[in-house]
Amino acid sequence: MSSVFRFFPVFAAVLCFAAAAQAQSKPGPRVAGKIELAEGITQIEDKDKRTRRPAVGDSVYEGESIATSRQSELHLNMADGASLIVRENSRIRLTEYVADGGDKDRSLIELAQGAMRSITGWIGQYNRANYRVRTPLVTIGVRGTDHEPTHLLEGDPRGAPGSYDKVNEGAAFMESKQGTVEVPANAAVFQALSAAGLPQLLSDIPAFFKPGRFEQQFQQRAQALKNAIPQRRMDRIDFLKKQGLVPPEAQKALDQVKPLEQKGKELLRWLR
Secondary structure, eight states: OHHHHHHHHHHHHHHHHHHHHHTSOOOOOOEEEEEEEEESSEEEEOTTSOEEOOOTTOEEETTOEEEEOTTOEEEEEETTSOEEEEOSSOEEEEEEEEOSSSTTOEEEEEEEEEEEEEEOOHHHHHOGGGEEEEOSSOEEEESSOEEEEEEEOTTOTTSSSEEEEEEEESOEEEEETTEEEEEOTTEEEEEETTOOSOOEEOSSOOTTOOOOTTHHHHHHHHHHHHHHHHHHHHHHHHHHHHTOSSOHHHHHHHHHHHHHHHHHHHHHHHHO
């Protein structure tokens, strides 16, 4: 009997150590990407509505918003190896961006106005259901894709108001309240601001879908990143295993809790 009671202080100590590890202070904001090019007047707004001017090499974080003005452009190297352009006169929000290499990875970008180009990273490859671009009208998803979501407001000289997506490679889909339309490569889809029906595949790609001044530079970087995505993902997983949100000794204690808890339950049953 004495050996049974000697077990409980050890079990309680491990539980306390594990609880302390779990109660550590929350980590800082997640890095969503880094700035590769900042041309013209652009602005980043954080969750607390504080604004800053972006510079090459700066990080952008989950939850932050990006706004560009006329003849401005921002290029981002995202945490999962994706490449992103925020084109002129555009506003996006990096609502969710988790790139830890697992099945909980996700990307949700809200496009309030203007245009962007996204060459997806490992989230678009391995967690496609968790990749979304959302406009005020539609949600856009991918099948592993290079695509150009666009949302034009009333009076925008670029084209008719509504939501568009042009697919350069792979495939995408546009989902509205009325249903979903698949979009193949080298095609564009449109949901009009006033439309009540399904998004429509366009017979011709609108003229405003054209390369920017730095498109070649962007594509070269994106290709280099794309080739490195599998290794980059494994590096991220390895880093988290080593660094994690808790130190290795605390993680070891957490791993011990489950079998010890089971032993404790068995001993309690025996005591009864």
